[in-house]
Amino acid sequence: MLLEIKNLEVVFPMRQGDLRVLHGIDLAVEKGEILGLVGESGSGKSVLSKAVMGLLAKPGRASGGEILFQGQDLLKADAKALRSLRGNRIAMIFQDPMATLNPVLRIDAQMLEAVQGHRKMPSAEARRLCIEALRKVGIPAPEERFLNYPHQLSGGMRQRIAIATALLNDPDLILADEATTALDVTIQAQILSEMKALCRESGTALVWVTHDLAVVSGIADRIAVMYAGRIVECGPTQEVLSRPKHPYTQGLLDSVPSAAQRGQDLRQIPGLMPSPSALPPGCAFNPRCLRAKEACRSNQPVMTQTPTGAFACFNPLSEGDRA
């Protein structure tokens, strides 16, 4: 197993006490696997990816559990060890490439630093490597773009540069946090197909964090759905999309307009995601759930294993419910 997260808890200390934003996260990513991590804003998906990178905003901290990367617990690793992993074995792509790239440095300086910061390499060779990476992500005239400043490039180009930089050191794992959300659909389609091909080719594992089920349906092998700081369902993409067990997953699927429902009302999930400081007792989804029972309002459902995946629900959808 490449990455194994066990019972991870993340808290943000507040004046009133610790605010828990991740509750007992268990998640595993195999070598070369593409995992779609799906959730709405506030579900904790970004906090989870930042925790793996050791980039939790202070004073947030992991208060329990383990994050094992190739057997090494990242939560116990010191700054130096993390530094040698980040950008090298684990890379991250953020939503806004303008925030990733330094606006006052040219692309060449930023990319060369990413290579030479991790291994000794003559500049000419590093330069060739960078230009090769730019070509791989479909940047036309990479030698010229290499000498540009970020503001001289379009949003799609900037995101490609961020991706090329992430690929530079042949990482074992890439975390992409809403990496195409800010882009046009046409550019998004280009980037998704390139990422998929690149990961397959190099055997890199990819965690694609997004709110958009449609995006992961095309790219991911497995899907994990998060709600209010917990993983509520995970399993192979086909399984989760065609036979969701958790009512929240089903609700997300129903919320996307499709050609068949034209002119009819969409089946909406009522209400809002609760804030981490005001979680309802029992299952966090119960106030919005049409299937909530007595047990859902008082007890926290634990993950139930199925042959292919797992879900956390007392009243899961069965075949009959979907018919």
Place this chain on the structure above:
Amino acid sequence: MTAPLLSVRNLGRKFVQKPSAVAVAASLLTTGKRPVQKAVRAVNDISFDLGPGEALGLVGESGCGKSTVARLITGLITPDQGAITYKGETLAAMARKDRLKIQMVFQDPLGSLDPRMRLGDQIAEGVRVHNIVPAAELKDYLAGIFADCGIDPVLAQRYPHQVSGGQRQRFGIARALAMKPDLVICDEPVAALDVSIQAQVINLLARLRRERGLSYIFISHDLNVVRHLCDRVAVMYLGKLIEIGDAAEVLSDPRHPYTSALGDAAPRVTLDAQEFRAIKGEIPSPLNPPKGCFFNPRCSLATDLCRSEAPELRDLGARKVACHTPL
């Protein structure tokens, strides 16, 4: 179609990029002439009609001019070409009171609501200033609007930052509705919202249209949403209209290669291993559009004619398409 509610003819708007002082000085010193001003044709010769109670979707990538069209129709900016007529009257000549019949809902309600004013007061202000209802009825009128938009009246006492994104967008819609409009222009109203909240707002917009007979111009990059809500759809590319027709037909059987490519690029929840068929390249800079059809550098069907001559919007069955080699 009966007499159109809104009719747009040959609409055009240019934005001129002013050269910086340094560029002017450099040019004067080297050539002795002022630099050439670059102009962007953000909206280029667009014509369409909108019937009463009709919903028209306006789709395209960012930078294609769809928001500029919205701003022209609401009168936030003036066209430098063509005319917009509303119920037979040109927009420029219309009285202010009649212009209230065209309202707009913006993408980012946090940007369009006043952060320092209570939400309820913001909605009430417009109603009061424009005398939409007598002062004595104001309270009941607002309560009715809030109920229609599914807003808990308690929230009216709050400030914009104190409510969720979905609730804020409901206030954005309520503010437009309070003016008793006939036509509401929605500029990416659900793009910033979470999926589950998106469905709530889409259902709200659909219901309001049914109950109040509103017309919509619905700007979005999300083809699924447009197909769901709209009767007709207009596709824009680099300031030009390239295909317009019945929404279900255009999106399921596109005739313009760009419309088709846009449909292929849109992610769908599918169970088959989906190959993202991407259009090559990016939208060209509007400062320097390609010769001939603007889409030709990215089009797999482009011929020499496409590279030299820009296609006109022509009738093709029930719809209009601007392409030399329609699918």
